[in-house]
Amino acid sequence: MGMAATGAVLAAGSARAAIARDKPIDVIVLGAGVSGLNTAALLEKEGLKVLVLEGRQRVGGRVFTLLDQPGYPEMGFNSMGEGYGRGLDAAKRAGVEMVDVGPRFYGGPQQEVWLGGKRLTREEWARSPLNPFPDALKGNLPGEVVGKLIAQHNRLADFSTWNDPANTALDISLNAFLKAQGLSDAAIRLANDLSPYYGQSSFDVAQLMMEFNDGFIKTQMAAGKRTLAVRGGNLNLPIGMAKLIKGDVLLGKEVVAIDSQAAGVEVRCLDGSVYRAGRVVCSLPFSTLRTISMTPGFSGAQAQAVQTLGYNALTIAFLTASEPFWLSDGLSPAMFTDDQLGTILPQRFGADPNQISGLMVQARGNLAAVWDAMGKEAALAHVVSRLETLRPAAKGKVKGAALFSWARERFTLGQIAYFKPGQVTAFAKVMAAPLGRVHFCGEHTAEGARGLEGALESSERVALEVLTA
Ligand SMILES: Cc1cc2nc3c(=O)[nH]c(=O)nc-3n(C[C@H](O)[C@H](O)[C@H](O)COP(=O)(O)OP(=O)(O)OC[C@H]3O[C@@H](n4cnc5c(N)ncnc54)[C@H](O)[C@@H]3O)c2cc1C
Structure with missing residues (x-):
């Protein structure tokens, strides 16, 4: 058994894998979260031979259900709105059933x-x-105030312009925005900093990203009222997606080095195994990518992004x-x-x-x-x-x-990416640019959607990038 087969093989019948092994791999996809799995499926549909390398002993990444606990608690991804066109399509292809969990969430x-x-x-x-909130907000619980203020005072007429580098003057902190809305320090502490949705505190988060988030939420609310999750646990979605992939999905393959040369890319894993392909799609969060040896190395604004993008x-x-x-x-x-x-x-x-x-x-x-x-x-x-x-x-x-x-979890080192004040205009537009033969996807690179839908959006963008490279 060669090195390539030492990890657990999740997909691929052995006969088919044996035949396919003769053909060189076109693309290695790093990470078997939803963005990596969807990229692999899209590229295979176009006839490419794909190999997926995943560091954990399971697929799904930040979709993670405790299947051994009552009610299948979700430690990661919770739910999608009715406007998650890509998410609902992925669920359909994966053969999982979406159920409306809204009444269970919001009732009680x-x-x-x-x-x-x-x-x-x-x-x-x-x-x-x-209660330190201004009179108009006193009826809100602390966790409701930030979302409400941003929904009322979103400065972007079109939220999809959030990452335009020309927005420098708007690239302020959430704290500065909340102050401008009349919140005192005590009010900001209760509304955000005690239990921040993004970042360490309101000083640490870019308001432009919050406005992008708000715009996306509004499109979801306009699309319909239901809150959808996978029957039996969300983890069944990536498990179903992985089963559709014809190439190998190797688990326990922690990537430590990516070497992009003129003729192809070489990927090295912690267990000493080495894989080669024409191109690599890297879906790893920047929190873990920054620990990997890259040749050539990142430079300029992209290097700044990989090194400093925040993770909750x-x-x-x-x-x-x-x-x-x-x-x-x-x-x-x-x-x-x-x-x-x-x-x-x-x-x-x-x-x-x-x-x-x-x-x-x-x-x-x-x-x-x-x-x-x-x-x-x-x-x-x-x-x-x-x-x-x-x-x-x-x-x-x-x-x-x-x-x-999530912060201690080796393969994510944080929950979700967030931009700090100044970072949106400093690097959001360029951070996912290809580096040699390496292409990047993942929720952190999404431009028009958030969360799981953003992760899937990024896989469509990167698949096109690879196919047209
Ligand atoms: C607590 C929580 C709640 C959430 N709630 C929602 C929600 O309600 N709605 C919503 O839309 N989104 C939600 N999300 C976000 C959503 O889960 C993510 O956007 C999406 O799952 C990210 O997919 P991804 O493929 O970009 O990244 P990941 O799922 O992180 O995939 C990256 C993969 O790379 C692997 N990897 C990392 N480093 C290495 C390495 N060195 N070598 C090999 N493999 C490596 C990881 O193990 C992982 O499998 C939530 C996330 C969390 C954590």
């Missing part, structure tokens, strides 16, 4: 605000002296409850806290949509770093203990079932 007990250990319902929060810290704990303690104390299990407990999102993904199948607890930004520094077991024990302190009714009834840190 309402979130309550816990500040300094004190609990406030939405109505109490609107009238509380602790997000750590998720999944708790199960032996008894519904929220019925004992009569309070909501959905909690936004300023405590080291983070934010609790009850899950209702079991057979009965009214029953809570588990509690997803999220730590973002600096709190994720606090949990990560503790290590998995200690962090889970800490989360359970903080919950029991705030909610004595939970004592002895809650178990820390799983914990996953």
